[in-house]
Structure formats: structure tokens, C-alpha cells
Amino acid sequence: MSYxxxxxxxxxxxxxDLGGIRAAGGRTVAKQKLIRSGELSKVTDDDIAKLTHIRLKTIVDLRSPAETSLKMDIIPDGVRYVHCPVVSDLVPGITRESIEDPYDGLKRTDYARDLREGGMAKMRSLYPLLVENSNAVKQYRRFFDCVLENDGDGAILFHCAMGKDRAGVAAALLLYALGASMKDIMADYMYTGICCAEKIRRDTDACRSLTGDESLLESVYWLNTTHESYLEAMFESCIRQCGSVDRYLAEKLGITQNKISRLRSMYLE
Incomplete structure (x- = not known):
């Protein structure tokens, strides 16, 4: 990755910050403009100060209604909040609940049991749904609308629960529109495994205290981490539906060449 x-x-x-990633025409994504994240229910006063410093204007929350009720974002004063629930119901492998006690750990183990038959393959089957399901497509279209509407002098932050799946797809599609290489798009996506390493360890340990079934524990791991094949499956679905990712952006998300030019004018330097 170039940053x-x-x-x-x-x-x-x-x-x-997605700033610094190489994009179209040898330019880079402008710093402190496009921020990807996990949920914001526990941000500190120092965090709020940092978000204020970068002139955060908009937060796009990609979580389900149940997730937003369980853990409400802390919104800095004056920041626009937009809820775009890409997934409206509980989807094992996509929606997230925290593991803070054994009961939560047991629920995560139940998720893993659902994925036991083919663990990683099951996750690969979930990612295409994020660009095929009509509600998901509608919400990603709204996400792009927010990015295009954002104040050119301010930042936009978009997030799901861990900042991995729904936010990962949003970041990948946005970076593609900005002209980033597939190599750099994938590197950004995979960086979640580094940022979330402690979370992944905690989740696995919570389930290990409830089961010694290594296949379940392996499924918990693949539920919580990233793998190149997940994002590849998403892009393959875009191509399968429309013939190319560019046509998918235009036909499904309304991101025409005009809008791509606007995005690049707004967010590249």
C-alpha cells in the first residue's frame, strides 16, 4: 500500500484516514477528508477534539437499527448524522454484537455454528449480498450521495460496527471511484486485520471459554477478520451484474462519469 x-x-x-492512498492521475486521496471507522459509542473527549480539528461535517452510520439502538454514536456538536442501514436485520458474519460477558460469547459461538459448514466460504457468499440486495444497494447509493454533498472543506466519517464489512465495501467502492488501484484497495481492506487484532483475540477467547470445538473457534476467527477472497467476491458480483465495476457504479449506485469527476475534484490532491 502506498501509505x-x-x-x-x-x-x-x-x-x-484514507488520505494518502494513490488514486487517479498520479494524485492521492486528500488527508483528513475521508475517514472510515467502527462504531462511535465510546469516543473520548480527546477523540471529539480530534474530529473537530479535522472539521468533521458528516457521519454516515451503516449499521442496522438494532445495532444503533444498542450502541448509539456520540455525535460531535454541529455534525450531520445520516443513518444508512445497509443490513436491516441480524446477519451472522455481517452485523456485530460486543462480547462483554459469557452470554454474548455464547451468542457469537451460535453465529460461528451457523458458519461451521464452510466458514470462509460462507463469508465469501455474504459479501456479494452487500452489492446485490436491493436495500443494501439503496443505502450505498445514499452513502455516495452524502460523500458528494459533503462540504469540500470538511471531513466525512463512515462506519459500521467494526469498520470491516459494510464500511469495508463502502471504502472499496469509493476508492475504486477515486481511481485507486485494486492492490491499494485490497491493502486498505486487509489493514482491518491489524487494527482489529485485539478485538479478534478477545472474541475468540470469549468463545474458547465456552467450547473446545476448534472448528467453531476457527469460524469465529473468519467471522471477525478480513480475507482477500471476501472483497474479491464482492467485486466479482459487481462485474457479474453489470459487466464491469464502472458500470455497476453507474447503473446501480448512480455514480456516473460526471459524479466520478466531481468526487475526484473534491477528494484528490
């Missing part, structure tokens, strides 16, 4: 991201919020997981 070294920093996970810069103490109270939120996997928060990082």
Missing part, C-alpha cells in the same frame, strides 16, 4: 494509515481514535475501533 501507512494510523488508527487515530482511542474510543473507536479501526478508525483511519
Amino acid at each position: 501507512a494509515p494510523e488508527c487515530f481514535l482511542a474510543g473507536a475501533m479501526n478508525t483511519r
